[in-house]
Amino acid sequence: MNNQEETGSHSHQVQEGLAEKDSFSNPGVREPTKEDVSEQGVTQNKDISGYDQETQADQSEQNQKQSQNKQESYTETVSNMQETSAFSIAEIQVMEAGSIVDISSMEAQILDSLFYSEVPGEEIAQRIAGVSYQENENISMEELRYLRVLHMGFDGQTHIGELLVHESIAEDILEIMAALYENQYPIEKMLLVDEYGADDEVSMQENNTSAFNYREIAGTSRLSQHSLGLAIDINPKFNPYVKEKDGELTISPANAEDYVDRTQEFEYKIDENDLCYQLFTAHGFTWGGSWNSVKDYQHFEK
Numbered sequence: 467m468n469n470q471e472e473t474g475s476h477s478h479q480v481q482e483g484l485a486e487k488d489s490f491s492n493p494g495v496r497e498p499t500k501e502d503v504s505e506q507g508v509t510q511n512k513d514i515s516g517y518d519q520e521t522q523a524d525q526s527e528q529n530q531k532q533s534q535n536k537q538e539s540y541t542e543t544v545s546n547m548q549e550t551s552a553f554s555i556a557e558i559q560v561m562e563a564g565s566i567v568d569i570s571s572m573e574a575q576i577l578d579s580l581f582y583s584e585v586p587g588e589e590i591a592q593r594i595a596g597v598s599y600q601e602n603e604n605i606s607m608e609e610l611r612y613l614r615v616l617h618m619g620f621d622g623q624t625h626i627g628e629l630l631v632h633e634s635i636a637e638d639i640l641e642i643m644a645a646l647y648e649n650q651y652p653i654e655k656m657l658l659v660d661e662y663g664a665d666d667e668v669s670m671q672e673n674n675t676s677a678f679n680y681r682e683i684a685g686t687s688r689l690s691q692h693s694l695g696l697a698i699d700i701n702p703k704f705n706p707y708v709k710e711k712d713g714e715l716t717i718s719p720a721n722a723e724d725y726v727d728r729t730q731e732f733e734y735k736i737d738e739n740d741l742c743y744q745l746f747t748a749h750g751f752t753w754g755g756s757w758n759s760v761k762d763y764q765h766f767e768k
Contacts (some may be wrong), residue, residue, distance in 0.1 A: 555579055559614070563628035563657050567616065580626075581644050583611040583636040594630065598664040598679045605694050610678060611636040615643040617653040617675075620734075627656030630678035632695035635768050638749045639677075639698065645745055652734060653701060670719035670764075673703035697767035700742055704734040705763035707754070728755075728763070736763050 558567055558580060569577060586594070590612050599607060613629040613636060624647075631639050646653070655674040662669040664679055678695040682688060691697035699705075706722035708715070717723055725732065736742050736755065743753055746766040754762025 558626070561626055563614070563626050564655065565626045566619075567624045567626060569616070569624050577616065578644070581613075581615050581640050581647075583613045583640060586610055586612045586630070590630075593658065594660050597660045598630070598658065600680045602680060604689065605632070605680070609633055610695050613639060613643075615640065615656070616647050617643065617656050618647060618650045620652050620654045625656070627653070627675070628658055629656065629676065629698070630658060630695060631698070632678075635696060638751075638768070642745045642749060646742065649741055651741055654734075667719055670699070670702035670706075671721050673701055675700050675702070691767040697765060699764040700736060700766070701734045702764040704732070705736045705755075707760065707762045707764070709760040728761075 554572075555576060561567070586607055591599075591607060594607075599610075609632060610630050611633050613627075613631060615627045615629070616624050617627040619625045627643070629639060653675050655672060657674055657676070659666065659669045659674070659676040659679045662672065662674065664681070666679060666681065669676055675698070677698040678692060679690070680693045681690055682693070683690050692699075703719055703722050704725050706725055707718040708726055710716075715726075717726060725735070728735070728737065736753075743755075747753060749768075751766040751768045754760075754765030754767070
């Protein structure tokens with residue numbers, strides 16, 4: 467949230483390595499005699515060294531065939547593993563945001579592929595049209611990016627998260643979210659604000675992390691940076707917007723009174739020692755908690 471004029475703006479890889487080469491012994495190969503009988507019963511004199519070379523060539527060919535068969539079997543197994551992994555990724559990609567995902571058997575590269583952005587498709591366009599997105603001259607839907615990420619919930623489990631942001635910060639947000647997840651940084655919810663009817667107060671009271679919402683700054687006719695998809699609010703209930711004017715304190719969300727005093731220690735607090743703050747500022751974002759006239763501890767913008 468920002469209620470003041472805001473400033474500034476992997477497929478599964480199987481280790482190939484060096485394939486282990488099987489060594490084969492030659493049991494049952496008799497020592498050749500100087501005279502061998504052909505199938506016609508004719509005795510032929512053979513050069514012993516020539517016979518050895520013939521035998522070794524035959525055995526080498528046999529070994530190569532066995533090795534080739536093993537390699538074909540190995541390749542087929544790898545292919546099957548890749549197909550299974552891809553199917554699992556496809557399943558996860560169609561799961562609803564907020565779903566819990568079991569990632570215990572997933573390789574790092576598979577996890578990386580679950581952090582991605584795309585131009586909003588028809589389904590997303592229908593979800594946000596007339597809700598968080600209003601027809602306007604400032605930002606088109608094509609300038610937005612729909613992000614799917616993983617995040618660690620307050621329950622200690624992996625959840626699917628979703629965000630809408632401006633295309634110019636999509637990669638920044640993906641990198642930040644990946645780093646937060648890697649460090650098991652807890653974010654309770656991450657759903658489009660449309661799940662709450664684009665009502666910012668309701669979304670914040672539910673401690674929902676969100677970004678795009680085409681709206682004006684409360685009490686003004688100026689657009690919020692959220693309207694342009696250039697701002698994001700993280701764990702807003704624990705990191706409220708606070709403004710004091712004429713002795714009157716404004717807190718948003720309204721159920722965040724216990725988290726106004728930032729000298730107190732409590733979980734999920736964003737301050738300058740917090741990983742979330744460090745990652746966002748390293749990517750060039752401004753933190754609302756550093757503003758003077760108001761404090762917006764949940765808010766990062768670029």
